[in-house]
Amino acid sequence: MMMNVTCNDRDRIFADGTLAEWAALEAHAASCPLCAEEVRAWKSLSIAAKELRDYSDSASLWPRIERALTEEAARTAQRAERKIWFSFLPSFSPVWQTALAGALVLVLAISAGWFVVQRPVRTVDNDQSLLKSSALKEVESAETAYQRAIDKLAVQAKPQLENPATPLLANYHEKLLVLDSAIADLRAQAGMNPSNAQLRYQLLAMYQEKQHTLEEILEAKP
């Protein structure tokens, strides 16, 4: 049985009508001049659209496309070949490659910073080489005591040195003269710069050497 439609249904059927609705509209149009005109015009647009169809063959188009596709495939293959040189990163996307490069730069920056922080600073050494006044007094008193002890040894060795019986003793005598000269020189410098620990160490070394030399002289007593 044919469904009934009215003029009000026309646009809805034009937009999205079913086959049955179209049939009903045409049946209605047979007795409605306005709808008949609208249906005619609507269909005419579809028929007129055929005028825009031209499926004539273009003999040169496919060969042209084929050539372009072949060239593009060759270019792609070349690019892929070049990529082999970077095959250690084949599975990483550009985002990951960028992240990796960033991480590498970060590691290098941290390493450089660590070396800078860990590098020994000379100024700290200089500060350590300067003795504080309390430490200086202790060093000076210890030095004086040490010097007295060495002087006692020198007194004991004096007879042998004044009249050396052997060339060895004569050499010891000369060595002691050199050491005394060096000690006098260092003491003069230490007097001008009493807080300089380096000078104190050198002076101590000289005293130790003099002590050892005097002990050797006393041991060499015939």
Added chain:
Amino acid sequence: MGTMGLALPWKARISSTLRERGTRVEPSEQFAGDPSPAAAEALSEDAALAAACRSGDLRAYERLYAMHGARMKNLARNVLGNPIDAEDAVQDTFLKVQRSIASFRGQSSFVTWTYRILINTCYDARRSRRRKKEVANDDSGEVPRPELRAPGAHPTLRMALERALEKLTRHQRDVFLLYEVEGFRHAEIAGMLEMTETASKNTLFQAKKNLRLMLEPPRPGRGAADTR
């Protein structure tokens, strides 16, 4: 655009009895959701074509061209207005398909995806042409039409329709060309233009309503149709 005086040739072609599917007068969407063996076969062929293209087989592209080349060129010509630009657009489309086939995930059919690329390529070409025109200080705003078409039965009607189509919105023009000229279903058009099927139907309705107004004058005593 005013009256085109097309009443006679239009009337001459109207058939009141036969509504062949080719005229697209009646809705053809009754078949769209039909999971018939033919539809399944078409889907399988589409997937096979996509797979062959993905593997770089030039014969697959040749098959795509054999199946759709003429229709693609016709669509491009109707969007761009001349066959030279249309052929360039079709070639660009094939190159774009080749370049991006790896990213095709099969969310729509391969052919639908290809037509979507074609349509975008055509509009890119239109924009580029418009920019060049602006640089050349040619503000005529009209698309050049060195028509080299095979002569149709009604060249006057064709030209009138082409001019009227230029005045539609992009979507209205696209839907009209895809549905009425190229014979795609609304479901396919929805995939190509990334809209819903209902939107495609409504857009076609508005397009035809506007074309009707441009091509035929409102008659005295008849309510003027709205032009949105």
